[in-house]
Amino acid sequence: MGYLKQHPDKDGYFGEFGGAFLPPQLESQFADINRAYLTLGRSADFLNELRYIRKHYQGRPTPVYYAHNLSREAGAHIYLKREDLNHTGAHKLNHCMAEALLAKHMGKTKLIAETGAGQHGVALATAAAYFGMACEIHMGEIDIAKESPNVTRMKLLGAEVVPVSFGGRSLKEAVDSAFESYLGQADTALFAIGSVVGPHPFPLMVRDFQSVIGTEAREQFIEMVGELPDQVGACVGGGSNAMGLFSAFLDDEGVGLNGIEPLGRGTALGEHSATMTFGKPGMIHGFKCLLLSDDDGNPAPVHSIASGLDYPGVGPEHSFLKTEGKVSYHAISDDETLAAFYKLSRLEGIIPALESAHAVAWAIKHGQANPGQTILINLSGRGDKDIDYVTETFGFEAKA
Template sequence: MSSYLKTTPNSEGFFGEYGGAQLPPPLEPHFTEIRETYEKISKLSDFIRDLRYIRKHFQGRPTPVSHLKNLSNLTGGAQIYAKREDLNHTGAHKLNHCMGEGLLAKFMGKKKLMAETGAGQHGVALATAAAYFGMDCEIHMGEIDIAKEAPNVTRMKLLGAKVVPVGFGGRSLKEAVDSCFESYMSQADKALFAIGSVVGPHPFPMIVRDFQHVIGIEAREQFLDMTGDLPDIVAACVGGGSNAMGIFSGFIDDANVALYGVEPMGTSSKLGEHAATIAFGEDGDIHGFRTMVLKDANGDPAPVHTVASGLDYPGIGPEHAHLYRTGKANYTSANDRESLNAFYAMSRHEGIIPALESAHALAFAIRAAPKNPGKSILINLSGRGDKDIDYVTETFGFGED
């Protein structure tokens, strides 16, 4: 790993001012066990060998980098490239950490994997890992997201997972996390709560980033091989921020590579109509860690909206808050309409249907390319859009001809 990755977070799980572990006393020994086991086995040759075998022979890694020639020509300016995590088994980057967490659970002697999910990609990936390792699986998902992401709900059930609908509050990702934590409290002896992003109490922001680091390792080597140079700009969508930390980690020590996290601006900048935490949030606590949070008038996590279910979270990974505060990464946004236009454009002009989450990063690239002639932009195409096609076409149509 690079010097930054070796020294961050600190031993208490803090990325500068953000992170840590705020846990109810009954869960403290379980998270200590997770941390100590991970720190031990992540250096074991047997664990590393098994993980490498899974990545190559089950996930189909490495995933390629593709030059988006048609969109580059249409947009003008910079050349746009995409790291193709949509070609990872199950169709998104999520399997990178789910197989790692499943292997961790196996080494710990756990019998069950549990998680929250928004867009359903983490739920599908964890259900896949549970099937692979012969474990039970329990997935908590907001009722709004269940309706939007029906194909992924079907996939989870086919893979043997129990899908728990969450019907309180905003009925989306935040509430799914709340529900899963509550269920986990009584099952922690036999289950691992495989948190689905670089969020949650320490050590999960570190664990998920480390398992997603494979994206950055591959992308850096592939881009150098394709072009002879590093990209000028690396961009990824950010909800919790796992796919972004995955690709950022490959370039985080390169002063000449600008990192951009793209948040969902939803339908407007009005509170409750977006999920742009860096843009409008403030320091606070959520789900057992310190980060930046979108807050309502009472100081509680605010309701959020985005067309992309995987991004509708009122907080952000603590490492992203740290990268923003220290200036090591830049954060911008794309709204629903821009992202939908990017979704249609990539489908029509590249033959690739992107996930709505990934379309936020693509929208940024399309917007930034004309302003950066002679440069290169590498986005993380974090997932494929199969899960979104029914929702998009039934709600918004097929786009303009």
């Protein structure tokens, strides 16, 4: 039996990680979501409607592109799965359209979510518009300032954007705020969690909805090259784009799987979001995972130049894959990320999201150390949302 059929178990655990630790008033709601996914979400009618949406609305399949100029510079063969060409500019719509479709079949009339970089918020607002549903997006004030183009897009799409002003005013607090709001609306709304995090069944459900990335990429790569890639890589914050890509390669011997996380400004607590490198088992937002925590065991402050990666936890499946040694995790700094952001823009005419630029930076570094290898990375999003922040803060060229 393949890996995906065995993980998670029926209670939502990947080894010791995962589960559902919920306030009593949400237990029945999450049980309903799980039941709906296991029935509606796997029916031919649901899947056919989702395939129609992906083809005719999202523009799938997205291509795999051989980055010839970047490859020449790195000394290895770098291929990009172009999720930046998915409608709304990132991989997030893959699970948002599916979650909204599930919510519609469950009789829900509203979608609630958190967002960091704003890509999940834009995608969910898009899904809400498509299905004629209300939408409420919680976003930290720091991220609202950094990602103003996405805030504008969410509002144009009809979503209510709720600024979060407490604590670190970033992604963790946005999740806290969204959960609090959901508590009072759970009968009529779905909390559409934005990554492979949260209580069961969301890590399973979002992975499955994102697996379209890996299914397409594996077939496309074999068609282009005639064999599987040597290495596969993707950035990891919560980890949905990475699990979407990894899902198609987990049973393939000889394919190295690599998650790339943010080292930020350094190794001191609060200067990075490198959960897989420095984290320990802990609890956050109703599930168990590797966690960056303070001396009291509480989630620690985190930092990343990429708003979508600054989360102290990580998906429970990533935590399991790390401890089992099935995936290697690497930390890339803000400076390396910025250099890759500029390099991909200038060499390939593709402006990446800062989140995705972490994976680009790793691919360049790995390629230089392993000349001739084939490297497939997920370009999880485009950089439209980041260009004002990057140019106003750092200018138009990488600093020497």
